[in-house]
Amino acid sequence: MIKKLINLSRQKEIDYHSFFDWENYNLHEDQRFMDETLISLYWLPIYDTLSEKQKKELSKLEVAQIIYCYAQSETIMCQFMWNHLVELPFASDNFTFLIREQIEEYRHQDMFIRALDLLWHTYLPITWFLRWQAKLSAKFLSAKRFFLLQIIVELISDDFGKMCYENSSVNKLVQDVSKFHHIEES
DSSP, X not given: OHHHHHHHHHHSOOOHHHHOOGGGOOOOTTSBSSOGGGSTTTTSGGGGGSOHHHHHHHHHHHHHHHHHHHHHHHHHHHHHHHHHHTXXXXXXXXXXXXXXXXXXXXXXXXXXXXXXXXXXTXXXXXXXXXXXXXXXXXXXXXXXXXXXXHHHHHHHHHHHHHHHHTOTTBOHHHHHHHHHHHXXXX
16 A cells, blocks of 8 residues: 555656746735635624725735644654654655655645745744644654644645635635645645
8 A cells, every 4th residue: 555655646746846837926915815714803793894905914914824834734744754764664665655755745845935935924933832842742742643633734724725726716826835735635
């Protein structure tokens, strides 16, 4: 089974550089950056008091924060894989599988960094405590539990992304990031 996953990873790899048109994304304020129902205040009465411009700016701020937080979770996943990789025999099936997974995760992180560059880095960094806690989890949590936590994060982010790339009113940058990530994770 693991050989099949390795081969699928190699065969289905998307040409990352040709998928995105980084120079031509339009980030005008007249667009939403995520499905409106995903905005944190959407279900609260205060949301109706915001102007359209405020709602669109809030969607931009929130999508940047979501991208940043998700990229951080993938960073922790890479640390987790590294902890296991160094214990495996070089070029074994398990070693090769983890290498393929890390390649994919690093490509995703590069994609997220580039998207955040275009969004002008409008995110709040996670606290030192959460970073420390994540490092401990990657190092000491059992592999099954850590993997389960990561799968939950992946499923939630995939649902979020699907709502964004299927919504034509969402900015093309966010649509493409969401779609690329969905295809790769599939």
